[in-house]
Amino acid sequence: MSKRILLCDDELHILRAAEFKFKRAGYEVDCAGDGQDGWEHIQRQRPDIVVTDCQMPRLSGLGLAERIRQTPATADLPIIMLSAKGFELSLDQLRAQYGIRCLMAKPFSPRELFARVEAVLAGQEAVKCELADARS
C-alpha cells in the first residue's frame, strides 16, 4: 500500500516540486498552503508523515506540530520541518516539545528530502539533521 504524505508550505513552487517528487515515487500526496489548511487535511485523512515549512500564514509549522502532538489520534505522527530561518530552540527542544524528527534547511534538495522521509518512515531513529545549517 502506498504511503500518504502531507506537504505544508505557503510557497506554491516548493510545494509543487516536492509534490512532483513524491508522486513520481508512488506516494499519495496532500498539499496544504498553510498550517491551518494542513490541520484540516490531517483531520480528514491521517497521513503517514508530515513535511512542513515553519513560517506560514494563519498557523505556523510549530503551531501545527503542537496540535498534532496534543491530539491523541495523531500524537505519534512523524514530522519533518523545513525552514529558511534559524530557530531559537535547540533540536533537542524541538524534538522534546514538538516531536520534530528532522529539521532541514532551505534551500533544500528534493532528493535529500525524499531520502529522509524514506528513512523516517523506515523507522530509522538516527536521521541526520541539519540544525547547524538551518540556524544560519
Add this chain to the structure above:
Amino acid sequence: MQFAPTAVLAVLCAALGLAWVVEPSIAPDGWCGRLAVLIGGLLVGLLAIRIVTVQVSKQAQAARRYIDSLCELEPHALHDDESSNAIPLRKEDHVWRELCQRVRRRLAEFASRAEDLEMTRAAGEVRVRRIVADRDRLREILAGLVDPVIAVDQFGEIVLANASAERLLDVKTSGDEHPALEQLKHCEQLVSLLGETRRRRAATQRSAEVALADDDGKPHWYRVTCRTLADDDEQPAGGDRPAGHGAVAVLTDITGQKVIQKRNAEFVSSVSHEMKTPLSSIRAYVELLVDGEAEDEATREEFLGVINSQADRLQRLIDNMLNLARIEAGVVTVNKSALSLNELLGEAVDVMQPAAEEKKVTLAAEFSPLYLGVLADRDMLLQAAINLLSNAVKYTKPGGSVTLRSRLSDQEVIFEVEDTGVGLSSEDCQRVFERFYRVKKDSEMASGTGLGLALVKHIVEDVHGGRIEVASEPGRGSTFRVNLPGLAQLNA
C-alpha cells in the same frame, strides 16, 4: 676729646679731692684750701662727664641720621655700596660706621629676601587664579556633558557626579556630601565595576555594557568605561591607607546603536529568508531537471518557467536593496527623460502578470486614454510600480483582484494600485512606508523585508517630487495612489 681719658681724669680729680678730705696731711693746710681743691676736683669731674655725654649724644644722633637715610633708600640701593657710602657721615662718627654698615648689609639681605618672597607670592597668585579658572572650566564642561560621569575616591565615596549622572543614578554630590558608592540603587553592575576598578593595585581600564532605567523608567543601554584615578598626594602615605585608587566611570548611551544592531540583525535575517525562498525553488527544480524527473516537454517547460520567474524575483529583491541603499547614501544617479506613464505601467503589469496568475489573483489595467507624459527615471519608476503591484498581489488572497489605474488630474498624473487584499489599520497606513516596518499580523502571514514600500516612497517623493498616499480598511483592501508632476499633455 676721647671719652676714656676724660673720664679717667675726672675720676682722678674726684678721688684726689676725696683723699684730701679724708687725709688732710697730704693736702694743703686750712679748710678753705681743702674745700677749694674738693670743689675744683668735683667741677672738673662734672665738666668731664658733661663733655663725654654731649659727645656720645652727637654720635648717637649721627647714627640715627645715617639709619634714617638708609631707611629712605630704595631697597635695591641698599646693595649698592656707593649710594650708601654717599650718605654723609662725619669723620668723628667713625665708631658707628662699622655698626651702621652691618645694619645696612642686614637690611639689604632682608630687602632681597622680601623681594624674592613677593615675587614667589605673585607667581603663586597667578597660578592659583589659573588653576581656579581651569577648574571652573572643567567643571562647566563636565556639567554640560550629556554622558554621565561619576568618580569615587579610594575610600569608595562618590566625590564627583555631573548633572546627567546625578539624574540617572539618583545621587547628590554637592558640597561636602560624599555618599558611599554602595548607596547607588538599581545599578549593581556599575557599583561592582567601579568597586573592582578602584581596588586594583595597578592602573587599569575596563568597560562593560549595562542596562539602566532613565527618569521615565525606560531601559537604556550604556557602555561604561571605568578607569583608575591617580593617587591623591594629600593622603598620608602611611600603613592605614586603604589599598587601591579612586576610579572614574564614563557612561555612553548606546541604546540607539543597540536598536540599529538589532534592526540590522533582523534585516539580514529577513533578507536571507527572502533570498532563500526563490533560491529554494530554483534549486529544487534544477535538481528535478538534472535527475531527469521531468519526462515530458511540457513539464520541463513548466520547471524552466518557474526557475526563470524565481530568478527574476531574486533579481528584484537585490535591486530593491541596492537601490534603497544607494538612495539613502545619496550616491544614486538619476536619468530622467520624458516618457509615457501608460507605457511604463503596461510593462509593470506584464512583469507581474505571471505571479498574479500563479496566485489566482486577477490583475487588471485601466489606463487613461490620454498620453500621460512624465519626466522620470524609467528604471526607478518601473521598479516603484512593480513593487506596488507585487505588494498588492502578495497581500491579496486567491480569487481576489488587483487593479492598476492611471489618470490625469489638473497638472498632475496619477496612478493607483487597488487591491481586495487584507487591508491596513489606520496606524499601519501611517507607518507602512517606514523602512523595515511590517504590519504585525502580516509578519506571520507573508514574508517580506519591509523594504519595498520604503523604496517606492523614496523613488516617488525624493527622486520625482511626487507624493504617495494609502487609503485602506482592514479586510476590505487597500489603494496606493501616486501623484506625479505631469509634462505637457497631448491626446493619445
